[in-house]
Amino acid sequence: MIAVNRRKFLGAGAGGMGLLSFAGAMPAWARGADILAGNARKGLDEVSGPNIDLTVARSAFATGNRRGGAIAVNGTIPGPLLRLQEGTTVRLNVHNQLEEDTSIHWHGLLVPFQLDGVPGVSFPGVKPGETFTAEFPVRQSGTYWWHSHSGLQEQAGHYGAIVVDPAGPDPVQADREYIVVLSEFSEMSPHTIFDKLKKGEGYFNYNQNTWTDDYPLSGEDRRMWARMRMMPTDILDVSSAAYTYLLNGHGPLDNLEYLFRPGERVRLRFINAGAMTFFNIRIPGLPMTIVQADGQNVEPVEVDEFQIGVAETYDVVVTPGAQQAYTLVAESMDRSGMGIATLASAPGARAAIPPLRDPPLLTMADMGMSDMDHGSSGDAGMSGMDHGSGGDMAGMDHGSSGQAEMAGMAGMSGMQMRDTSLLPPDVKVGPGLDMVSMNPVDRMGDPGIGLADVPHRTLDYRKLRAFTPHREGRTPSRRMEIHLTGNMERYMWSFDGKKFSAVSDEPIRFAYNERVRVKLVNDTMMAHPIHLHGHFFELVNGAPADRQPLKHTVILQPGGSAQFDLTADEPGDWAFHCHLLYHMHAGMFQIVTVANPDGSEA
Amino acid sequence: MKIRIASLLASLAVGSVLASPAAAQHAGHSPAEPQQSAEAQTDAKSKCEQEAGRHRAMGHPVAEGACEPAAQPEAAMDHSRMDHMTMDHGSMTAQDGHSGMTMPMDAARPEALSGSHEGMNHGSMPQGNPAEGAMDHSKMNHGEMRQAEAGSSSMDHGQMDHGQMNQGQTPSQDMQGMDHSAMQMGSDDDIPLLPPPPEAGSGPARAAVAIWGEEAMNEARRELVRETDGGMRFWFQGDRLEYRAREGKDGYLWDIQGYYGGDIDKFWFKSEGEGSFGEPIEGAEVQALWSRAIAPFFDFQAGVRQDLTGPERTHAVIGIQGIAPYQFEVDAAAFVSTKGDVTARIEGELDQRITQRLILQPRAELALSAQDIPELGIGAGLDRIEAGLRLRYEFAREFAPYVGVSQEWRIGDSADFARAAGEDPSVTNYVVGVRFWF
Incomplete structure (x- = not known):
């Protein structure tokens, strides 16, 4: 199964690219998809070789009926696909033609920290008119991406895909490969979006519960949510009210096509380059086999739908053939909109586009009150109660009769939604913390908000197994716990109740090669994709220690917890943050410092 | 819809509960703090005792003295987080005290994580066995006792002999009430909760x-912060x-506010005023506040208020503004004027979404005074009530x-002052207006 036959890469083109044309030879934009002059072109060019130039410049962008300012790299949104080769050295020249500083972070690539591209952490940033060169050996293979780490530039279009071809044979066998870069476009400037989020809680949410909605909420439920001063419909901060969802820069009306011959194995490399949007990915009628997560091969898992958090990547293999065409649906997690493409056996072939499904609601589990949704997954019992970490039981019983007890608790006045005595002493309690998870259970078995009840197979972290056993077999020498904290109303976000400004001189420190089990506890009702730069950590997901999947980004489900094992073997200073752009911008950011091998401070 | 002043008031009262410290709202749980080595056993004991108390409160029998410190560190083992799937009970020695334990657990199941302990019947453990007798599976905190068990991170639970554990000196605890089915798998309690070792270094991140260079990085760091x-x-x-359309001359009203600031501290300003067309402005004021x-x-606010009409008055202001449970927007403030008069105002608004854009907003405002202020027409006690209902459409x-x-009532002496001035103490306004922000 290792053999690779006829592997070739095709860029996805709009409006019907010839079956055999290669990306770059005849890019999609060249056929005049844009009618407005001055706009960035949609979609992917490909750049490769030992010396690559990336030019960052102001631009405009249009899709559907939305048009606005943007930032394009090499004239396209997304910017070009970097196609690299494992075992080679690459030289990336970032030319800044903006009137402000910029940067590029190589998301998921193992690079020396000073080339990691985070202004203020790894380097000073790239000044206007200057060029920054990052030259480093490519030590890995897989699907990754790059994006600006300066201000809010990523939202404006400053992102793109990275594919690193393996030095040896690729265990993933495919006849055809496509990139699917998921993102958003807004006419609003990113700074305006942030301003609205700060001023008007729920500003972009037009799926709120109302007197006339169809939500399955009882009067008691509604009063409970109102009493908490929170919204059960608070799924994503920014919705289709501001966003058009893009696949490779193409909006739903742009007719993005991925061509196939029936029976071919088609590899789709999904990259969520969105600023704020989790997507639910499905191709009705076509099962998807997950073969890679965050660039690292995993044992194949067949699913019908999966959720991809911001900054995650998943590679899937599909074998289309029964139908002439399939619709690839990338539905936003709040189900306010979707990105669309077609897998077509011939140019112009189309399949039905499913309507948006009903928007999901947050559950008791999302409030950090254990899991009311026993069932769906086989490990429901596990997600019941975490008896550990001393005192997180908060008046709950042993879970022997969870349902009855929860009902009783719902009647408790105040519901102890902010029992700060449950927090470790290093969590700062203040206005920036509006909730404390009462019983933050490990939710790695959760497929993501809204997917627990779908009538088909979904993915969750417990289903991921590293494809090849990794060498690291040490038991972590210590544990640490980090709380994800926030205040939805004030739109404040932080780790341990402290914005980065409060801890900018107190990084999270690791000794070189230290192996640490990090527990993240989500004391908010939002899902957060937490990203650690420069490393892969292993999700503690129940897999044998040497098969724990390697990831660079982990989703923390609302009110839940997750653990990863980290071997801190990349010295230097690294960013650690929520990859929801506006959460990071609001303070959910920290520096991780890994000491040098000789013990000196990094 | 009926105007529900009572419920508004009730909610305001509820809101004040917020001011009580979180600790006061909380009883019966110990904070989850990492235990330092020296106190590990003591802590484990006191935590154990707290927990035991809760167990008793739940009706689970817990023997007195069940929290006595054990002879061996394993006494504090937290079975709740122990990975029972990897525990090989089958290899236990004959005298290990588990002989009566029935465990129809399929240890060969590949999905170790979904192991079920439902069939594990600790209740049938031999009573009086010192090995298991006093073990509180729910609470004893093994993993955090780092010093006492240097070897624990490599402890092989599969080989663990419960018979040798000597968990405590006191006799049995009935474990029947425990349900292990919901345990968290993963043996992270083998791993101590510790701060970074000295080799990790200290101080700010300075690698770059x-x-x-110092200068370039410092500037970039400041910008990042x-x-x-x-x-x-x-x-x-x-x-x-x-x-405002009403009997007599129609009138107008403004009520604006705004701020400039960051997450915690803001400069906040407010202005209100009203009048009748063709007449001088009846009342107008501005407030300048520090809001924290x-x-x-909730924000605390303090500052000054300047009245712009009538007798010249400046007031010191102290108040709170925020959102009370049930989503009531609340603004309550007390004023002390340069003449020494003390007054207060409480406002509450509630947005009721009928659709995503059509919003019904009940609103109530109470004005209170500590004394009669005849020149301002203010009566002691409850001076004035205003209740309104506004239906807006958010384009x-x-x-x-x-x-x-909007209905206004002047109450008590205030009503008398109104009548004396030839005004009606009860006025109904039919209003049309706009709400906006930027």
């Missing part, structure tokens, strides 16, 4: 300084800008015209 701090912003809201976030949903979140009705 060595490469890019500034950029990820939420920023300063300006907000201006016209909450009510309305035309003191709770997740955008920032722009919403509305129609509504």
Whole structure:
């Protein structure tokens, strides 16, 4: 199964690219998809070789009926696909033609920290008119991406895909490969979006519960949510009210096509380059086999739908053939909109586009009150109660009769939604913390908000197994716990109740090669994709220690917890943050410092 | 819809509960703090005892003295987080005291994580066995006792002999009430909760300084801190800008506010005023306040208020503004004037979404006074009540015209002052206006 036959890469083109044309030879934009002059072109060019130039410049962008300012790299949104080769050295020249500083972070690539591209952490940033060169050996293979780490530039279009071809044979066998870069476009400037989020809680949410909605909420439920001063419909901060969802820069009306011959194995490399949007990915009628997560091969898992958090990547293999065409649906997690493409056996072939499904609601589990949704997954019992970490039981019983007890608790006045005595002493309690998870259970078995009840197979972290056993077999020498904290109303976000400004001189420190089990506890009702730069950590997901999947980004489900094992073997200073752009911008950011091998401070 | 002043008031009272410290609202749990080595056993004991108390409260029998410290560190083992799937009970020695334990557990199941302990019947353990007798599986905290069990991280639970554990000196605890089915798998309690070792270094992150220079990195770090701090912003809201149709001359009203500031501290300003067309302005004021976030949903505000009409008055202002449970927007303030008069005002609003854009807003305002102030027509006690109902349509979140009705009553002496001035102490206004912000 290792053999690779006829592997070739095709860029996805709009409006019907010839079956055999290669990306770059005849890019999609060249056929005049844009009618407005001055706009960035949609979609992917490909750049490769030992010396690559990336030019960052102001631009405009249009899709559907939305048009606005943007930032394009090499004239396209997304910017070009970097196609690299494992075992080679690459030289990336970032030319800044903006009137402000910029940067590029190589998301998921193992690079020396000073080339990691985070202004203020790894380097000073790239000044206007200057060029920054990052030259480093490519030590890995897989699907990754790059994006600006300066201000809010990523939202404006400053992102793109990275594919690193393996030095040896690729265990993933495919006849055809496509990139699917998921993102958003807004006419609003990113700074305006942030301003609205700060001023008007729920500003972009037009799926709120109302007197006339169809939500399955009882009067008691509604009063409970109102009493908490929170919204059960608070799924994503920014919705289709501001966003058009893009696949490779193409909006739903742009007719993005991925061509196939029936029976071919088609590899789709999904990259969520969105600023704020989790997507639910499905191709009705076509099962998807997950073969890679965050660039690292995993044992194949067949699913019908999966959720991809911001900054995650998943590679899937599909074998289309029964139908002439399939619709690839990338539905936003709040189900306010979707990105669309077609897998077509011939140019112009189309399949039905499913309507948006009903928007999901947050559950008791999302409030950090254990899991009311026993069932769906086989490990429901596990997600019941975490008896550990001393005192997180908060008046709950042993879970022997969870349902009855929860009902009783719902009647408790105040519901102890902010029992700060449950927090470790290093969590700062203040206005920036509006909730404390009462019983933050490990939710790695959760497929993501809204997917627990779908009538088909979904993915969750417990289903991921590293494809090849990794060498690291040490038991972590210590544990640490980090709380994800926030205040939805004030739109404040932080780790341990402290914005980065409060801890900018107190990084999270690791000794070189230290192996640490990090527990993240989500004391908010939002899902957060937490990203650690420069490393892969292993999700503690129940897999044998040497098969724990390697990831660079982990989703923390609302009110839940997750653990990863980290071997801190990349010295230097690294960013650690929520990859929801506006959460990071609001303070959910920290520096991780890994000491040098000789013990000196990094 | 009926105007529910009572419920508004009730909610205001509920809101005041927020001011009580979280600790006071909380009873019966010990904080989850990492135990330092020296106190590990003591802590484990006191935590154990607290927990035992809760167990008793739940009706689970817990023997007195069940929390006595054990002879061996394993006494504090937290079975709740022990990975029972990897525990090989089958290899236990004959005298290990588990002989009576039935465990129909399929250890060969590949999905170790979904192991079920439902069939494990600890209740049938031999009573009086010192090995298991006093073990509180729910609470004893093994993993955090780092010093006492240097070897624990490599402890092989599969080989563990419960018979040798000598968990405590006291006799049995009935474990029947325990349900292990919901346990968290994963043996992270083998791993101590510790701060970084000395080799991890200390102080600010400076790795990039060595490469890019102190000056460049410091500037970039400052910019990063500034950029990820939420920023300063300006907000201006016209909450009510309305035309008021009523008996006699129609009138107008404005009620605006805004702020400039960051997440915690803000400069806040407010202005209100009203009058009748063709007459001098009846009342107008501006307030300039320092506003500080003191709770997740509430700001404390203090500053000055200047009356712009009538006898010249300046007031010191102290108040709170925020969102009370059930989503009531509340603004309560007390005023002390330069003449020494003490007054107060409480306002509450509640947005009721009928659709995503059509919003019904009941609103109530109470004015109180500690004394009669005849020159201002203010009566001691409850001076004035205003209740309103406004229906707005949000063409955008920032722009919403509305129609509504607003009823004012002047109460007690205030009503007398009104009548003496030839005014009606009860006025009904039919209003049309706009709410906006930017």
